[in-house]
Every structure is written in structure tokens, then in C-alpha cells.
Amino acid sequence: MLDQDCLFCKIIRGEIPSSKVYEDEEIYIFRDISPQAKIHYLVVLKDHFAEASLMSEEQAETLGRAIRKIGLMKSELGLEGGYRIAVNTGDDACQSVHHLHVHVLGGEKLGESMC
Ligand code: DGP
Numbered sequence: 001m002l003d004q005d006c007l008f009c010k011i012i013r014g015e016i017p018s019s020k021v022y023e024d025e026e027i028y029i030f031r032d033i034s035p036q037a038k039i040h041y042l043v044v045l046k047d048h049f050a051e052a053s054l055m056s057e058e059q060a061e062t063l064g065r066a067i068r069k070i071g072l073m074k075s076e077l078g079l080e081g082g083y084r085i086a087v088n089t090g091d092d093a094c095q096s097v098h099h100l101h102v103h104v105l106g107g108e109k110l111g112e113s114m115c
Contacts, residue, residue, distance in 0.1 A: 001047055001048055002046070002047075002048050003048040003099070006048055006097075006098070006099045007097050007099070008042075008044050008048075008097055008099040008101060009048050009099060011028070011030065011044075012028045012044065012046055018030040018031070019031035021041060021077065022069075022073065022077075025046070026045060026046055026062050026065065026066070027043060027044065027045055027046065027062070027065075027066045027069065028043075028044050028045075028046060029041050029042070029043050029044075029070075029077075029104075030042055030044075032103070036103075036105060037084075037105040037106060037107060037108060037110060038106070038107035038108040039077070039078050039079065039083075039104075039105065039106045039107030039108075040103065040104070040105050041077065041103075041104040042101045042102070042103060042104070043066050043067075043070065043101065043102040043104060044099060044100070044101045044102075045059060045062050045063060045066065045100065047059055047062070048099055049099070049100055050098040050099065050100065051089045051090065051095070051098070051100055052087070052089060052100065055100070063100075063102075066102065067085065067102065070083070070085070070102075070104055077104075077106075078106070078107050079104070079106040079107065081106065081107075081108075081109075082106060082110075083104055083105060083106030084103075084104075084105045084106065084110055084114075085102050085103065085104050085105075086102070086103045086105070086114075087100065087101070087102055087103070088103070
């Protein structure tokens with residue numbers, strides 16, 4: 001279920017343009033508008049929920065499949081050298097878009113620090 005006012009739901013619906021790299025019936029992967037690494041994707045489920053505590057069991061399984069998909073597609077995504085995934089949740093982590101999303105960073109040697 002998508003949310004009328006959510007930025008990422010609008011991107012999924014095609015109402016706001018994005019650089020899509022993959023889409024199936026459950027997930028949508030696109031380039032972050034403000035990349036923090038040479039390659040920076042955002043992976044979103046097509047279901048709208050703000051963060052992990054609001055996920056259903058089924059959505060949790062979909063999220064697992066999404067993470068597996070990134071691994072399976074790592075070569076075509078340019079991530080064969082490795083990658084980092086992060087999910088910002090809540091104010092302390094500076095979550096700015098309240099539709100759960102997985103940041104995928106790579107395409108270069110990343111710093112050892114997580115933040
Ligand atoms: P976070 O801070 O974890 O909520 O990450 C939100 C990310 O969304 C941030 O890295 C920038 C990205 N972003 C915000 N607006 C847009 C947009 O309109 N298009 C795209 N592609 N990315 C966006």
C-alpha cells in the first residue's frame with residue numbers, strides 16, 4: 001500500500017522522476033539524489049511503512065529478499081568489490097524520508113568508519 005504524500009511512494013508511482021536501476025513487483029531500486037559514495041542506491045519496498053518496528057512479518061520477508069537481491073545483482077550494480085548497507089531510523093540517525101529505505105554504498109573503497 002502506497003502513501004499519498006510520501007516522497008518515495010511518489011517516486012515508485014513515477015510521479016517524481018528517479019534514476020531507476022531495478023524494479024519488480026515488491027521492490028524499487030534507484031540512485032540517491034545526493035550520493036555519499038561513488039555508487040549510492042536506495043532500495044525501497046513498494047509497501048509504505050516508516051521504519052522496521054512497523055513492518056509486518058511478510059514485509060520483513062520482502063526486505064530480506066531485497067537484501068538478497070542486492071547480493072545476487074552485485075555485478076550488474078557495479079558492487080562486485082563490496083558494498084555497505086545502512087538503514088537510518090529515527091531522529092538520532094537523521095532519517096529524513098519516513099518510508100523505510102536501505103542505503104547501498106559502494107563502487108569505491110569506503111572508509112572504515114560507519115559514520
Ligand atoms: P535518510 O536520511 O536515511 O532518510 O535518506 C534519505 C535519502 O533520500 C537521502 O540520502 C537523499 C535521498 N533523497 C531525498 N530526496 C530524493 C529524491 O527526490 N530523489 C532521490 N533519488 N533521492 C532523494
